[in-house]
Amino acid sequence: MNVRGSVAGEVDVRTVTTSYGESDLAEVPLRFDRHEDSTAPADASSFESDDGSGSGSDGASNYESSGAVDGRDATTVTLWGKWTESAELLEPGMELLVTNVDEDEYQGETQYSTTGESYVVVEPSFLVNVTDVRNWVECPRLYYLNKLSGVPLNYPVLKGTIVHEVFGDLLRGRDLEAAIDERIDERGLELGLLGETPEGVAEDVRDNAAAIEGWLEQGRLTEQDSWRSEQLLISETFGIRGRADAIRRGAPVELKTGKNLRKDPRFKDKVQAACYALLLEEHGGDVDMGTLLYTKNSALDRNEETGDLTPAKEFTMGEGLLKFVVRVRNEIAVMEVAGDVPTGYEGDAKCEYCFEQDTCMVVSGRLDQESKAGQIGQSLPPEELEYFERLYHAIEEERREIHAEYAKLWEQDAEERAEDDRAIIDLEFVERRELEGGRWELRTRQRGASTSKLREGDLVLASDGHPVSGNSELAQIERLDDEIVLTADEPVEVTRLDVYPSELTTDRLLVALHDALLKGSDRRKDVLFGRADPEFDDPGETFIDNNDAQDEAVRKAVGAQDCALIHGPPGTGKTYTIARAIRAMVERGERVLLSAFTNRAVDNALEALLEQGIDTTDVVRVGSESGVREDMQAHRLDFAGDPEERVAELQNAKVVAATTATCGSRVMKEQAFDAVLVDEAAQLTEPGTYAAINLASRFVLVGDHEQLPPVVQAENDLTTSLFERLVERHPNAGIMLDRQYRMNQRIQAFASREFYDGELRPAEPTVATRTLDDLEGVSRDGLPPELRDPVSLVPVAGDDGQYTDDAEAARIAELIERYEAAGLERSDIGVIAPFRAQVSNISNYVPDGVAVDTVDRFQGSSQEVIIVSFTATGTLEGPIFEDYRRINVALTRPKRALVLVGDADALATDPVYGRMLEWAHQ
Numbered sequence: 010m011n012v013r014g015s016v017a018g019e020v021d022v023r024t025v026t027t028s029y030g031e032s033d034l035a036e037v038p039l040r041f042d043r044h045e046d047s048t049a050p051a052d053a054s055s056f057e058s059d060d061g062s063g064s065g066s067d068g069a070s071n072y073e074s075s076g077a078v079d080g081r082d083a084t085t086v087t088l089w090g091k092w093t094e095s096a097e098l099l100e101p102g103m104e105l106l107v108t109n110v111d112e113d114e115y116q117g118e119t120q121y122s123t124t125g126e127s128y129v130v131v132e133p134s135f136l137v138n139v140t141d142v143r144n145w146v147e148c149p150r151l152y153y154l155n156k157l158s159g160v161p162l163n164y165p166v167l168k169g170t171i172v173h174e175v176f177g178d179l180l181r182g183r184d185l186e187a188a189i190d191e192r193i194d195e196r197g198l199e200l201g202l203l204g205e206t207p208e209g210v211a212e213d214v215r216d217n218a219a220a221i222e223g224w225l226e227q228g229r230l231t232e233q234d235s236w237r238s239e240q241l242l243i244s245e246t247f248g249i250r251g252r253a254d255a256i257r258r259g260a261p262v263e264l265k266t267g268k269n270l271r272k273d274p275r276f277k278d279k280v281q282a283a284c285y286a287l288l289l290e291e292h293g294g295d296v297d298m299g300t301l302l303y304t305k306n307s308a309l310d311r312n313e314e315t316g317d318l319t320p321a322k323e324f325t326m327g328e329g330l331l332k333f334v335v336r337v338r339n340e341i342a343v344m345e346v347a348g349d350v351p352t353g354y355e356g357d358a359k360c361e362y363c364f365e366q367d368t369c370m371v372v373s374g375r376l377d378q379e380s381k382a383g384q385i386g387q388s389l390p391p392e393e394l395e396y397f398e399r400l401y402h403a404i405e406e407e408r409r410e411i412h413a414e415y416a417k418l419w420e421q422d423a424e425e426r427a428e429d430d431r432a433i434i435d436l437e438f439v440e441r442r443e444l445e446g447g448r449w450e451l452r453t454r455q456r457g458a459s460t461s462k463l464r465e466g467d468l469v470l471a472s473d474g475h476p477v478s479g480n481s482e483l484a485q486i487e488r489l490d491d492e493i494v495l496t497a498d499e500p501v502e503v504t505r506l507d508v509y510p511s512e513l514t515t516d517r518l519l520v521a522l523h524d525a526l527l528k529g530s531d532r533r534k535d536v537l538f539g540r541a542d543p544e545f546d547d548p549g550e551t552f553i554d555n556n557d558a559q560d561e562a563v564r565k566a567v568g569a570q571d572c573a574l575i576h577g578p579p580g581t582g583k584t585y586t587i588a589r590a591i592r593a594m595v596e597r598g599e600r601v602l603l604s605a606f607t608n609r610a611v612d613n614a615l616e617a618l619l620e621q622g623i624d625t626t627d628v629v630r631v632g633s634e635s636g637v638r639e640d641m642q643a644h645r646l647d648f649a650g651d652p653e654e655r656v657a658e659l660q661n662a663k664v665v666a667a668t669t670a671t672c673g674s675r676v677m678k679e680q681a682f683d684a685v686l687v688d689e690a691a692q693l694t695e696p697g698t699y700a701a702i703n704l705a706s707r708f709v710l711v712g713d714h715e716q717l718p719p720v721v722q723a724e725n726d727l728t729t730s731l732f733e734r735l736v737e738r739h740p741n742a743g744i745m746l747d748r749q750y751r752m753n754q755r756i757q758a759f760a761s762r763e764f765y766d767g768e769l770r771p772a773e774p775t776v777a778t779r780t781l782d783d784l785e786g787v788s789r790d791g792l793p794p795e796l797r798d799p800v801s802l803v804p805v806a807g808d809d810g811q812y813t814d815d816a817e818a819a820r821i822a823e824l825i826e827r828y829e830a831a832g833l834e835r836s837d838i839g840v841i842a843p844f845r846a847q848v849s850n851i852s853n854y855v856p857d858g859v860a861v862d863t864v865d866r867f868q869g870s871s872q873e874v875i876i877v878s879f880t881a882t883g884t885l886e887g888p889i890f891e892d893y894r895r896i897n898v899a900l901t902r903p904k905r906a907l908v909l910v911g912d913a914d915a916l917a918t919d920p921v922y923g924r925m926l927e928w929a930h931q
């Protein structure tokens with residue numbers, strides 16, 4: 010039986026004498042998690058309901074929980090022996106899980122204690138990564154430094170990656186030489202950046218691969234042997250996750266591209282294999298062996314090296330090691346949850362032998378941290394230290410939210426996940442097809458229309474039933490229609506797709522923050538922290554002659570020595586201004602980075618830039634095939650191919666365009682620019698913005714802080730963009746574009762007054778007076794009188810649904826019929842609703858071809874006609890669109906007609922919506 014709950018008071022650790030001699034014990038007061046508390050971590054009911062998965066019966070699923078224990082909710086758990094080390098870490102309120110406990114009656118109370126079979130897991134819902142456990146064992150500071158600075162682009166790392174890929178290929182039965190050639194070809198750009206040639210790398214990889222091949226030969230597998238390459242494993246019991254290189258006969262195989270001449274595997278490598286063993290055991294395995302494959306061993310010369318040259322080293326998976334691993338994992342989880350920074354004293358690493366000693370000392374010196382290695386250099390100024398800590402914690406809080414997403418993989422059942430748009434379920438598997446290179450194309454079909462957060466290009470957990478306990482693979486969505494096309498390493502019969510909670514973005518935010526503060530120039534930081542004002546040169550040129558604000562914006566961007574901030578309300582020509590500024594910079598001989606939060610905005614700006622007549626050979630788009638728009642694919646940088654050519658293509662580009670997320674990638678981090686322009690900057694977190702601006706000497710941020718703020722899970726300092734902060738701090742660096750090219754004057758009036766101090770104006774008379782009559786084949790006379798004005802209000806008494814409103818949905822369907830009857834195309838009409846549930850609901854009423862979505866999905870686009878469904882009823886509690894900035898976005902999407910559909914009485918209870926009604930009634 011397992012017990013799980015939160016620590017309810019002080020933990021008493023002491024030594025006692027038993028019949029077996031002296032022993033340590035810890036008494037932990039524990040409060041059981043309650044079933045009705047939906048925020049509580051996994052409990053028995055959700056864990057066991059994963060039927061068909063096999064995990065419900067593997068013995069680890071037997072949670073004792075909630076009031077079920079004798080009607081009480083608290084008890085004492087005694088942890089014996091080495092588990093007291095984990096007990097010492099406990100603080101009241103922390104989550105604790107103890108497996109295989111003994112139950113005892115003591116003075117009428119049921120108490121629990123660890124047995125020889127028990128594991129003690131602290132904060133089990135914090136999923137520690139296997140590589141982190143390994144790094145921590147090497148040195149806790151190393152673990153921390155890796156987190157801060159990320160994995161750099163260097164040859165050993167890249168070679169290791171290629172060897173791993175070839176290993177996977179060999180396991181999938183591929184020909185060695187073909188695998189090597191292809192994998193090297195795929196990494197052409199990276200190898201080029203490192204100055205490596207394909208031939209040299211092939212030789213290195215072949216040396217390493219010889220060990221793999223030899224070993225595969227020697228262990229000739231029979232038909233019954235099960236093999237599996239890279240598998241993502243998650244353990245809800247032990248709070249660990251990771252990707253095992255391979256599983257052979259149910260046991261983990263880890264590949265190391267180094268050498269090891271001793272008989273035994275290295276301790277830190279064993280630790281890694283032991284983590285996978287725990288993960289596999291939770292999935293029903295019984296793992297008693299681990300294998301480490303040191304591929305360099307086979308490349309060593311017998312005459313020069315002494316020792317054990319066999320590459321494959323097996324070891325017995327002892328229980329002591331498995332428990333040690335869990336104790337280490339507990340240390341990491343506790344430190345992370347408390348937001349502490351390791352000092353290095355936690356482990357017994359020897360700093361004098363460490364390659365990272367210098368970096369470690371510099372980082373601790375600059376950040377004023379205690380460190381076993383010592384400190385060098387001067388610490389950052391206090392305001393920077395304070396800022397670093399604040400943002401560091403905010404990012405880590407965000408990471409915890411992602412971990413909570415992992416926990417939901419088993420806390421929520423399939424229907425709940427589908428309901429929350431976290432999964433597409435009940436898919437009908439169609440077929441699989443082996444692709445060249447051993448990967449698989451998997452096709453599966455949706456049984457009905459479903460909404461979800463999943464998009465083409467996303468990585469997903471594709472499973473045959475359950476993302477954790479079933480057969481599950483990390484797959485990429487290639488196409489998402491009624492039929493879904495995926496690519497994956499293994500041929501899973503996909504019946505369900507789940508959002509993959511990736512930490513990649515969070516990891517990159519941390520690195521960007523680190524780089525901005527520890528590697529950023531003093532001048533840049535003086536500006537960021539308000540110690541100096543941004544300075545400007547006068548370019549002495551007029552760039553745009555029909556729009557003064559745009560012209561000044563370009564002059565500011567071109568003349569900025571530090572930064573410029575362009576505030577662009579809806580339709581004011583942000584993209585046009587960016588393109589004009591980049592052209593001017595390129596004409597001045599500068600190398601420019603063009604970035605934005607979304608791929609769509611990057612492609613739009615690139616398109617505008619090409620319209621400016623910039624030479625197409627000067628432009629390179631960096632992004633994935635599925636991320637880049639079809640018509641921009643021709644400019645997309647292929648990473649594969651001849652290293653020198655690939656590098657030349659990138660280095661010679663005068664303009665490189667990539668999302669801010671891609672700017673944080675290994676390849677982009679190697680690039681340097683004179684200037685960077687970042688669109689959609691108000692939607693980026695501060696570190697998210699750094700990822701781009703760290704790469705250039707000067708930066709220009711373009712955005713609108715009156716539209717959507719950064720999208721983050723946690724409510725903290727990440728919700729304010731750098732754009733917004735700097736606009737307030739350095740008004741002299743900012744300029745607002747005040748002429749809009751989109752909306753009829755009637756439509757823009759409310760947004761202008763409410764959000765832009767009345768300063769927004771139509772750029773031209775033709776914009777101010779545009780109506781549906783301008784469209785070919787459309788006449789407003791064909792519309793009922795109440796829809797002829799550019800702004801209409803269609804009152805619908807609200808029904809009682811909280812997130813849906815059938816009456817509104819039905820009315821909207823009628824309105825669309827009216828517009829179609831007046832000659833409008835469906836593709837000219839958009840419907841915006843505040844909740845996803847109402848979006849799906851409306852989709853069921855309206856014909857295909859009409860775009861229906863939430864505000865977030867509409868930001869940055871426009872339509873001839875926009876219908877807004879308010880889905881409001883009764884008295885409003887707070888703005889329906891969560892934030893007034895969302896209503897600003899919704900009301901500024903249309904060009905020629907805006908229709909507000911909702912319960913006017915309910916809307917009138919809110920002052921902003923009240924003013925909106927007055928405007929609509931005019």
Ligand SMILES: Nc1ncnc2c1ncn2[C@@H]1O[C@H](COP(=O)(O)OP(=O)(O)OP(=O)(O)O)[C@@H](O)[C@H]1O
Nearest residue numbers: 555556577578579580581582583584585750869870
């Ligand atoms: N100075 C100008 N002269 C003529 N047309 C312009 C000018 N500036 C912008 N436009 C036109 O106005 C339209 C909107 O411009 P653009 O797409 O750059 O706006 P935006 O501010 O990026 O829009 P959004 O708010 O959707 O991001 C485009 O058709 C563009 O060509």
